[in-house]
Amino acid sequence: MPVSYFLVLSALLFSIGVYGVLARQNAVLVLLSIELMLNAVNINLVAFSALLGQTGVPGQVFALFVIAVAAAEVGIGLAIVILIFRNRQSVDVEEMSLMKW
Amino acid sequence: MILAQSSATAGRAATDFMWLVTLLPFLSAVIIGFGGKRLGGRAHIAGIAAVGGGLVLSLVGFYQLAAGNATVEASWVWFELDSIELEFGMNYDFLTGVMFVVVTTISTLVHIYSVGYMHGDKRYTWFYTALSLFTGSMLFLVIANNLMQMFVGWELVGVCSYFLIGHYWEETDNSSAAIKAFIVTRVGDVGFLFGIFALFIAGGTFNIPELNLLAEEGELTGTIATVGALLLFCGAVGKSAQVPLHVWLPDAMAGPTPVSALIHAATMVVAGVYLVARMFIVFEHAPAALNVVAIVASITMLIAAALALVQDDIKRVLAYSTVSQLAYMMAALGVGAYTAGVFHLFTHAFFKALLFLGAGSIIHAVHSNNMSDMGGLRKFMPTTFMTFIVGSLALAGIFPLAGFFSKDEIIGEALRAASDERQIVAWIVLISALITAFLTALYMTRACVKTFFGAYRGHGHPHESPRTMTVPLQILAVGSVAVGFLGFPVVGPFPDWINVPGEVHHGFSAFYNLALPAISVAVALAAIWLGFQLFYFERFKVDIRSGRFAWFYRLLENKYYIDDIYLDGIVRPIQYPIARATNWINQNVIDGVVNGTAWGTVAAGKGVYGVIDQRVVDFAVNGAAGLTGFSGGILRYIQTGNVQRYAAFLFVAVAAFVALFGLF
Amino acid sequence: MATIGHQIVFWIIAVVMTVAAVAVVTARNVVHAALYLVGALMSAAALYILLLAQFVAWVQVLVYVGAIVVLMLFGLMLTNAPIGRASLDNNQRFLAAVTAGVLFLVTSFIMVRAFEGQSIDLVREQGTLTESVGEVIFSAYVLPFEVVSVLLLAALVGAIVIAKRD
Numbered sequence: 001m002p003v004s005y006f007l008v009l010s011a012l013l014f015s016i017g018v019y020g021v022l023a024r025q026n027a028v029l030v031l032l033s034i035e036l037m038l039n040a041v042n043i044n045l046v047a048f049s050a051l052l053g054q055t056g057v058p059g060q061v062f063a064l065f066v067i068a069v070a071a072a073e074v075g076i077g078l079a080i081v082i083l084i085f086r087n088r089q090s091v092d093v094e095e096m097s098l099m100k101w
Numbered sequence: 102m103i104l105a106q107s108s109a110t111a112g113r114a115a116t117d118f119m120w121l122v123t124l125l126p127f128l129s130a131v132i133i134g135f136g137g138k139r140l141g142g143r144a145h146i147a148g149i150a151a152v153g154g155g156l157v158l159s160l161v162g163f164y165q166l167a168a169g170n171a172t173v174e175a176s177w178v179w180f181e182l183d184s185i186e187l188e189f190g191m192n193y194d195f196l197t198g199v200m201f202v203v204v205t206t207i208s209t210l211v212h213i214y215s216v217g218y219m220h221g222d223k224r225y226t227w228f229y230t231a232l233s234l235f236t237g238s239m240l241f242l243v244i245a246n247n248l249m250q251m252f253v254g255w256e257l258v259g260v261c262s263y264f265l266i267g268h269y270w271e272e273t274d275n276s277s278a279a280i281k282a283f284i285v286t287r288v289g290d291v292g293f294l295f296g297i298f299a300l301f302i303a304g305g306t307f308n309i310p311e312l313n314l315l316a317e318e319g320e321l322t323g324t325i326a327t328v329g330a331l332l333l334f335c336g337a338v339g340k341s342a343q344v345p346l347h348v349w350l351p352d353a354m355a356g357p358t359p360v361s362a363l364i365h366a367a368t369m370v371v372a373g374v375y376l377v378a379r380m381f382i383v384f385e386h387a388p389a390a391l392n393v394v395a396i397v398a399s400i401t402m403l404i405a406a407a408l409a410l411v412q413d414d415i416k417r418v419l420a421y422s423t424v425s426q427l428a429y430m431m432a433a434l435g436v437g438a439y440t441a442g443v444f445h446l447f448t449h450a451f452f453k454a455l456l457f458l459g460a461g462s463i464i465h466a467v468h469s470n471n472m473s474d475m476g477g478l479r480k481f482m483p484t485t486f487m488t489f490i491v492g493s494l495a496l497a498g499i500f501p502l503a504g505f506f507s508k509d510e511i512i513g514e515a516l517r518a519a520s521d522e523r524q525i526v527a528w529i530v531l532i533s534a535l536i537t538a539f540l541t542a543l544y545m546t547r548a549c550v551k552t553f554f555g556a557y558r559g560h561g562h563p564h565e566s567p568r569t570m571t572v573p574l575q576i577l578a579v580g581s582v583a584v585g586f587l588g589f590p591v592v593g594p595f596p597d598w599i600n601v602p603g604e605v606h607h608g609f610s611a612f613y614n615l616a617l618p619a620i621s622v623a624v625a626l627a628a629i630w631l632g633f634q635l636f637y638f639e640r641f642k643v644d645i646r647s648g649r650f651a652w653f654y655r656l657l658e659n660k661y662y663i664d665d666i667y668l669d670g671i672v673r674p675i676q677y678p679i680a681r682a683t684n685w686i687n688q689n690v691i692d693g694v695v696n697g698t699a700w701g702t703v704a705a706g707k708g709v710y711g712v713i714d715q716r717v718v719d720f721a722v723n724g725a726a727g728l729t730g731f732s733g734g735i736l737r738y739i740q741t742g743n744v745q746r747y748a749a750f751l752f753v754a755v756a757a758f759v760a761l762f763g764l765f
Numbered sequence: 766m767a768t769i770g771h772q773i774v775f776w777i778i779a780v781v782m783t784v785a786a787v788a789v790v791t792a793r794n795v796v797h798a799a800l801y802l803v804g805a806l807m808s809a810a811a812l813y814i815l816l817l818a819q820f821v822a823w824v825q826v827l828v829y830v831g832a833i834v835v836l837m838l839f840g841l842m843l844t845n846a847p848i849g850r851a852s853l854d855n856n857q858r859f860l861a862a863v864t865a866g867v868l869f870l871v872t873s874f875i876m877v878r879a880f881e882g883q884s885i886d887l888v889r890e891q892g893t894l895t896e897s898v899g900e901v902i903f904s905a906y907v908l909p910f911e912v913v914s915v916l917l918l919a920a921l922v923g924a925i926v927i928a929k930r931d
Contacts, residue, residue, distance in 0.1 A: 001771060001772065001775065001884060001885050001887055002880075002882075002883070002884050002885075003880050003883050003884060003885050004876060004877045004880050004881065004883075005775065005779075006812075006816075006885070007873070007876040007877070007880060008873045008876070008877065009779050009782070009783075009812075011869055011872045011873040011876065012783060012786075012869060012873070013782065013783075013786055013805075014868070014869075014872070015865040015866065015868050015869035015872075016783075016786040016787060016789075016790055016865065017786070017790075018752050018861070018864060018865045018868055019790055019861050019862060019864075019865035020789060020790035021745070021748055021861075022745050022748055022749045022752070022857060022860070022861030022864060022865070023745075023790065023854050023855060023857065023858045023861040023862070024790065024854060024855070025854060025855045026795060026846070026847075027844075028795065028837060028840050028841050028844060028846070029790075029795060029798055030745075031837065031840075032789060032798060032799060032802050032837060033789065033790060035802065035806075035829070035833060035837075036786055036789060036790075036802070036805065039805065039806065039809050039829070042809065042821075042825070043809060043812060046812075046813055046816050046818050046821055047816060047885065049816075049818065049893070050816040050817060050818065050885045050886075050887070050893075051883060051884075051885050053886065053889070054897075056893075057893060057897050057898055057900075057901045058901055058905070058906070060818050060820070060821050060893060060898055061898060061901050061902050061906050063818075063821050064820075064821060064824060064898075064902075065909060065910075065913055067821075067824060067825060067828050067829065068828070068913045068916070068917065069913065069916065070828075070829070070833065071828055071832060071833055071917070071920075072916055072917050072919075072920035073920070074833050074836055074837070075836065075920045075921065075923075075924045076920050076923055076924050076927070078836055078837070078839070078840040078924070078928075079923070079924035079925075079927040079928040080927060081840060081844060082840065082843055082844060082928045083927055083928055085843070085844040085845070086930075091844045093743070093744065093745055093855065094743060094745075094855050094856070096742075096744070097741060097742030097743045097744075098742055099740070099742045100740050100741050100742030100743075745855060745857065745861075746857060749857060749860050749861060749864055752864045752865075752868060753864050753867070755868065756864065756867050756868040756871050756872075759868075759871050759872055759875065760871045760875075763871070763874075763875035763879075764875065
């Protein structure tokens with residue numbers, strides 16, 4: 001199966017994630033979109049690992065690390081969002097624009 | 102560097118240290134010059150010590166040379182460009198040795214004499230500085246082994262002469278005399294310099310022994326060699342006061358008498374004779390050069406002797422006498438009598454210095470230079486009288502004093518050259534020499550009679566001079582008697598010392614013709630007798646002021662109008678029209694250019710400031726600031742505070758970079 | 766090498782994943798968005814299995830779906846997620862769409878051009894054994910592995926510190 005199929009698929013997923021990051025108002029939904037992006041990267045990695053066959057195992061290892069880091073990042077990210085909610089009673093990204101001109 | 106070919110004896114001989122003789126006076130000049138305030142009236146100690154030491158060293162060195170040590174030549178090339186080499190070196194041979202003895206002896210005696218003569222002078226220290234400087238320069242000139250260095254020494258002595266003549270510069274006459282001396286000798290020096298160049302073109306070197314060697318080998322012949330030799334002689338004419346550049350020497354008597362004794366009798370003026378003697382071989386082999394020398398000398402000796410006869414100022418009598426005697430030396434060289442010429446230089450130094458110092462003693466006592474204020478002084482100043490008489494007799498050439506031997510040697514050589522070699526020039530020299538000998542004795546008799554005999558015509562009470570002044574006189578009187586015997590025929594050592602290769606000594610080995618010295622002594626005695634008759638007994642009194650020879654008397658009185666010719670013909674046209682024209686050019690053209698440049702620069706500056714600086718540069722600077730502010734005012738709206746907006750920009754940039762790196 | 770079966774499975778997974786992803790970013794209900802994300806993540810796991818990376822697939826299910834999405838739901842709950850018909854998008858939708866589109870086009874164009882002609886062999890007998898993954902992790906990449914564990918610890922502590930009430 002041509003590897004480019006998987007690559008285009010991952011690019012698509014990544015772009016949809018970008019749209020989500022840029023267009024969503026709720027901070028948690030932004031985090032959700034970030035997870036989409038990370039998944040796209042993972043698909044890319046695993047596809048390349050499959051392309052290389054026996055020598056491509058490090059690709060899967062890398063994907064595992066990405067997953068672990070994603071988990072950590074979500075934990076921290078949500079903690080921050082909760083803190084903001086506690087202080088401002090809202091998680092609307094548009095309202096968090098204090099550092100403007 | 103230093104290549105010395107010195108004596109074969111093991112160890113260092115005094116001849117290797119002759120440069121010290123030159124250096125010592127310079128050192129004392131520095132010491133006196135810079136330490137003068139503290140030395141005050143004791144400035145003479147350093148000077149006398151320096152030249153005295155130099156005298157001792159010169160005598161030792163000469164003794165060694167005479168005893169058989171080799172001559173010393175050492176040099177160091179300090180500038181080299183293609184084929185031109187300028188050296189700094191010394192050449193100590195017999196001629197140098199003799200000159201050293203002469204210069205240091207007379208200089209030491211003059212230093213001692215000046216202690217008395219210049220006592221209380223307000224520029225006592227400067228006087229001794231200049232005196233030391235002069236002595237050092239003269240020795241530097243003498244010891245030089247190449248023409249360029251000699252020229253340096255030549256100019257240095259000219260400058261020192263200027264300083265010393267103008268010692269009493271408060272009187273305009275004195276400073277004018279100093280300037281006249283300097284400028285007239287300068288005219289000769291131009292010739293000298295071009296002569297050096299000409300000889301360099303002909304021979305390829307400035308080095309004197311080399312040039313002489315080239316001449317001897319026949320390499321320096323033809324027009325260029327003659328031109329070079331004659332141009333060198335121009336310098337000699339200037340420095341040794343031969344016609345037509347003799348006009349400065351009588352006026353130079355404006356300086357203090359010790360200066361006249363040292364510089365204008367015994368040392369500086371003989372530099373011209375020394376030059377011809379040094380380059381004698383070049384002159385010999387350059388066609389017609391020596392003939393020109395002889396003719397000029399003959400004319401000079403006659404003219405000057407005649408002028409000495411009508412002077413009232415005793416120093417001027419002696420000055421013209423010096424010119425005449427220098428001409429004798431030149432004439433000797435002109436007929437090829439190298440030894441005789443140098444010997445006369447040697448003896449003349451002694452008795453002429455004696456005469457000048459004696460005149461100084463008289464002037465010091467009478468407070469006037471003019472013989473019309475003197476008379477009968479033999480009663481008041483016996484020592485001065487005795488020594489002066491000795492000097493006069495020596496000058497007149499009376500046996501057995503020094504002048505007799507040297508003068509008769511010249512006359513003898515002239516006769517030999519005339520009769521043996523049938524040269525017309527030699528006949529001219531011979532006749533001039535005899536006539537001049539007559540005139541010399543005549544004017545010296547006149548001077549002595551007017552000064553020492555008869556009644557005292559002046560005012561005041563003259564008395565004998567202090568011992569610092571009379572002792573040098575006595576020493577020189579002894580010298581005037583003694584040194585003549587160095588040139589005694591057959592046994593005298595002088596010709597062994599001073600000679601030119603190939604010169605056959607006739608006169609010194611045996612008086613060529615015993616009749617000749619007898620004739621010259623007779624001529625001198627006749628002149629003395631005539632002088633006494635004319636000036637003491639006042640017989641044959643011819644009223645020459647009016648009458649048939651009045652025009653001749655006036656001619657002599659006005660010095661043949663030569664000074665007037667120079668003044669109106671040369672000096673005034675330069676002084677008035679040319680100087681004014683040059684001033685106009687300077688003020689309008691040159692200053693115009695300078696001022697115009699300045700004005701132009703100021704205008705350009707103003708223009709640059711107004712247009713470029715204020716409008717362009719400041720516009721750019723202010724514009725940049727304004728642009729920054731303006732763009733800032735616009736760009737600040739990017740800072741919305743909305744993170745997602747920032748993220749959008751970020752992703753756009755990422756896309757751009759991806760495209761950039763991926764596609765290109 | 767791929768059989769027709771592989772291709773059909775791939776296309777199905779691709780379509781499901783895409784639809785789910787689009788739904789994540791356009792849903793009006795936040796909880797629906799989170800659940801659509803589950804769909805996307807599961808399809809990714811299926812894709813991993815297709816690519817013979819079974820261990821990664823199950824780790825994905827365990828960690829991503831099991832932990833991360835649950836965490837998200839907790840977050841939504843604790844921050845009063847608006848459950849209604851209000852719009853959940855901000856004002857720069859158009860710019861976001863353009864940016865995403867441009868990014869997609871550029872990236873896919875470059876990748877297709879770069880990897881033309883290269884194919885993955887999907888009919889290998891066993892694919893990647895968990896054994897080999899374990900071997901690689903604990904030999905060549907043991908250091909990053911340890912670091913990641915420290916990272917997780919740090920994240921844990923950090924999250925607690927940030928979010929605790931004082």
